Amino acid sequence: LLSTSSSSPVRKGYLELPLRRLACAGPLSADEEAAIRDLAHPRRISARGDRLLAPGDDGLHFVLEGWGCQMRPLDGNRRQIFSFLLPGDVIGCLPGDPAPSLSQSVALTHATTIDASALIVYPGIKAAMTALHISAQSRLFDQLLRLGAHGAYEGVAHLLLEIYTRHAEIGLAEDSRFSFPVGQERLGEMLGLSEVHVNRTLTRLRADGHLAAGPGWFSLPRAEDLAARVGFTPSPAWMA
Amino acid sequence: LLSTSSSSPVRKGYLELPLRRLACAGPLSADEEAAIRDLAHPRRISARGDRLLAPGDDGLHFVLEGWGCQMRPLDGNRRQIFSFLLPGDVIGCLPGDPAPSLSQSVALTHATTIDASALIVYPGIKAAMTALHISAQSRLFDQLLRLGAHGAYEGVAHLLLEIYTRHAEIGLAEDSRFSFPVGQERLGEMLGLSEVHVNRTLTRLRADGHLAAGPGWFSLPRAEDLAARVGFTPSPAWMA
DNA sequence: CGCGGAGTTGAGATTGTTCAAGGATTGTGG
DNA sequence: CCACAATCCTTGAACAATCTCAACTCCGCG
Numbered sequence: 001l002l003s004t005s006s007s008s009p010v011r012k013g014y015l016e017l018p019l020r021r022l023a024c025a026g027p028l029s030a031d032e033e034a035a036i037r038d039l040a041h042p043r044r045i046s047a048r049g050d051r052l053l054a055p056g057d058d059g060l061h062f063v064l065e066g067w068g069c070q071m072r073p074l075d076g077n078r079r080q081i082f083s084f085l086l087p088g089d090v091i092g093c094l095p096g097d098p099a100p101s102l103s104q105s106v107a108l109t110h111a112t113t114i115d116a117s118a119l120i121v122y123p124g125i126k127a128a129m130t131a132l133h134i135s136a137q138s139r140l141f142d143q144l145l146r147l148g149a150h151g152a153y154e155g156v157a158h159l160l161l162e163i164y165t166r167h168a169e170i171g172l173a174e175d176s177r178f179s180f181p182v183g184q185e186r187l188g189e190m191l192g193l194s195e196v197h198v199n200r201t202l203t204r205l206r207a208d209g210h211l212a213a214g215p216g217w218f219s220l221p222r223a224e225d226l227a228a229r230v231g232f233t234p235s236p237a238w239m240a
Numbered sequence: 241l242l243s244t245s246s247s248s249p250v251r252k253g254y255l256e257l258p259l260r261r262l263a264c265a266g267p268l269s270a271d272e273e274a275a276i277r278d279l280a281h282p283r284r285i286s287a288r289g290d291r292l293l294a295p296g297d298d299g300l301h302f303v304l305e306g307w308g309c310q311m312r313p314l315d316g317n318r319r320q321i322f323s324f325l326l327p328g329d330v331i332g333c334l335p336g337d338p339a340p341s342l343s344q345s346v347a348l349t350h351a352t353t354i355d356a357s358a359l360i361v362y363p364g365i366k367a368a369m370t371a372l373h374i375s376a377q378s379r380l381f382d383q384l385l386r387l388g389a390h391g392a393y394e395g396v397a398h399l400l401l402e403i404y405t406r407h408a409e410i411g412l413a414e415d416s417r418f419s420f421p422v423g424q425e426r427l428g429e430m431l432g433l434s435e436v437h438v439n440r441t442l443t444r445l446r447a448d449g450h451l452a453a454g455p456g457w458f459s460l461p462r463a464e465d466l467a468a469r470v471g472f473t474p475s476p477a478w479m480a
Numbered sequence: 481c482g483c484g485g486a487g488t489t490g491a492g493a494t495t496g497t498t499c500a501a502g503g504a505t506t507g508t509g510g
Numbered sequence: 511c512c513a514c515a516a517t518c519c520t521t522g523a524a525c526a527a528t529c530t531c532a533a534c535t536c537c538g539c540g
Contacts, residue, residue, distance in 0.1 A: 072385060191388070196530080487535080498524085503520075507514085
């Protein structure tokens with residue numbers, strides 16, 4: 001997906017996504033872009049189910065490949081997922097905001113991350129990371145709304161639109177199609193729905209012509225229509 | 241409730257609750273306690289429905305009297321409440337964490353607040369406020385859990401236990417009884433339930449001997465039992 | 481070739497919503 | 511002091527949304 005768009009000799013393609021993510025959160029100087037591309041730390045590999053962040057870790061990390069989530073375990077083998085962590089995302093704690101392990105960050109697929117704490121010294125990068133932190137906070141409120149105020153159809157649609165948007169922002173949505181490497185049960189754990197009902201709702205979205213799906217991907221061919229249909233507003237409108 | 245416990249000549253009793261709230265979040269020096277008691281700013285009065293925080297306000301405030309909430313409006317006259325703001329609570333933005341109006345803070349009853357931004361220069365107060373901010377963040381995750389993973393009975397019980405605990409921490413729960421000056425519809429807007437179902441659930445809690453209610457107050461006579469029954473764990477257990 | 485994981489579908493039970501109505505309480509004006 | 515309106519609480523009955531259980535398919539993989 002990425003290797004085709006090589007304008008300059010990029011040595012570490014796996015840092016391209018965090019770079020794009022930060023760049024679309026705030027302007028970066030050429031120095032800062034270079035600092036990101038030159039990150040020399042070893043990558044950390046997590047198997048599905050492993051923790052992306054060690055319990056005491058208060059650093060910052062980029063997600064390079066694979067999906068993760070923030071969640072809290074429930075009794076039995078149930079859990080509530082609070083947010084999905086996508087390739088390119090920044091995870092961990094900003095220095096000023098020592099919000100320790102109020103939730104667990106866990107890999108949902110095979111995933112790789114890299115330590116990015118050193119980059120906080122660059123003002124543009126710090127500003128961009130702060131902006132991303134605020135976006136994540138806003139998405140948490142979106143999630144509260146999905147769980148508390150939306151029915152299954154609206155909730156699933158909202159979530160897919162959010163994930164679609166997050167992919168599109170960093171150039172990972174070709175033709176309204178984006179990667180979705182986790183199963184329907186994970187959608188259920190996020191939305192507070194049973195796997196069966198998630199399935200029925202996806203079927204309904206498909207029947208309405210709003211969704212196409214294949215192994216490991218979704219596509220929202222009429223994303224604009226769907227957004228209007230379920231009242232999905234991209235980022236702001238809460239300013240005021 | 242408060243005026244009886246006057247050991248030293250306290251001139252401004254209305255600052256007693258924020259003081260207690262901060263004190264139970266982190267140790268305060270005598271100077272810091274005095275600084276809180278001497279807050280000279282004018283009190284701000286909000287009628288039910290008014291905003292507690294002006295849209296651009298990025299300061300810190302104490303809630304002195306009355307209840308408020310954080311919420312987002314929905315289409316029509318519906319809304320989703322994210323959290324309740326109680327007397328003694330700190331609201332607003334910490335300096336390092338410029339998370340602007342991702343939600344609205346609104347009065348649910350007649351309420352008074354006071355500007356507390358000046359107190360941030362005291363390190364003990366700043367630390368306590370940071371700890372309270374983290375508690376609030378944790379309660380947001382609790383709320384996600386209630387909405388996503390709990391049924392009505394568990395959700396209502398959890399929420400009442402939380403509010404009971406928050407009152408008890410600052411000495412406002414006489415005999416497991418605490419103030420609850422908002423109606424059942426507000427509980428519904430918080431829990432994503434209809435007013436009718438909230439009512440039926442409260443009735444059920446009462447029938448089970450877990451709840452007593454009167455105009456403007458609730459009581460949880462067997463809070464321990466109820467907490468065990470619905471799996472309510474006070475603050476931590478997420479550390480790790 | 482068979483096995484396991486993920487997606488799909490049906491039928492019945494459970495939970496929660498809506499609409500509608502009736503009681504209780506309180507504040508207000510006559 | 512009483513009538514009245516407003517607000518909140520309570521209850522019933524029909525309806526809709528969602529869950530559970532159980533089966534069955536499809537496909538990739540050893």
